[in-house]
Amino acid sequence: MKFCSNCAGPVSLTVPPGDHLPRYVCASCGTIHYENPRIIAGCVIEHQGKILLCKRAIEPRYGFWTTPAGFMENGESVQQAAAREAMEEALAHVRLGSMLSIVNVLRAHQVHITFRATLADPSFGIGPESLESRLYAEEEIPWPDIAFLSVEFALRRYLEDRRLGRELLHFRDIDWRDGKPVMTDGPSQ
């Protein structure tokens, strides 16, 4: 951020009075421009015992496989965002179930919220952000080609819970130190 979106004056990083963190503050009009984490909403979709994955047609992680997920938009709920992403990426009309996982991706300033889901009707397809969509049996899942650590976490917890006949909510923090991911799990509930 270099300029004020309100008056086009230059902004500078300073700690406003009474605050405790540096913010982009406009010297001309005084507007404080806050930046906050964003929510990525998605779902693990099961159909006839298999899991629906999409091969990414966009960066980052072009060509890798993911569960449908994307940025939550203003005016929608987290649940609506998760269902919308299933429609956009896999042309899938889903019925959302319980909340599966919440992952704080600290360096990316993102919170990834994933729900359980099933196909509301058996048809699905390939959205503009996908190269391919496919139902995978548990033993077929291409683990080395899963796009994101948070997606792998959600998928593994989903399958584990399914095996144990339960539906828990799982928590993880993902940070990066010396170029390596550092993962810390909270108690599942």
Place this chain on the structure above:
Amino acid sequence: MKFCSNCAGPVSLTVPPGDHLPRYVCASCGTIHYENPRIIAGCVIEHQGKILLCKRAIEPRYGFWTTPAGFMENGESVQQAAAREAMEEALAHVRLGSMLSIVNVLRAHQVHITFRATLADPSFGIGPESLESRLYAEEEIPWPDIAFLSVEFALRRYLEDRRLGRELLHFRDIDWRDGKPVMTDGPSQ
């Protein structure tokens, strides 16, 4: 948003190619400025059977009572944000427990995430954004003076669960139509 934070050129609301929603787009440098919902993190703090509430010293809802809560910051987890708000608003060092509620506040473009918590040590006080902090027994809670609908929801579910000896996660959407709140609950889990 009137100007581009990257180049100070004027922005206009248009639907970018391949997108489905209007965004603030800069005609000069082409930057698309996305706006997304923000997370409000907080906690219901119990100590010796009573609930810690703070009387707000800031707008909105100056003088009304609330559980500690506020905007999640970049670089922290939702859990860290909830604990930090308890420290800032009530000078309370808390031990976070399970997740209590997730409320989509649609018109405000906010998601309110509330945890259960207890005081890690019995001291608490009055932060700069509070006029007063107090422990309330269940029957003393000043319901008509609770600041926000999402806080009332979290408090009522907390107390109900406590009575029933359980700790569920509760979901609500709050929208506004014709000046009145319209509330829709999802299944608790």
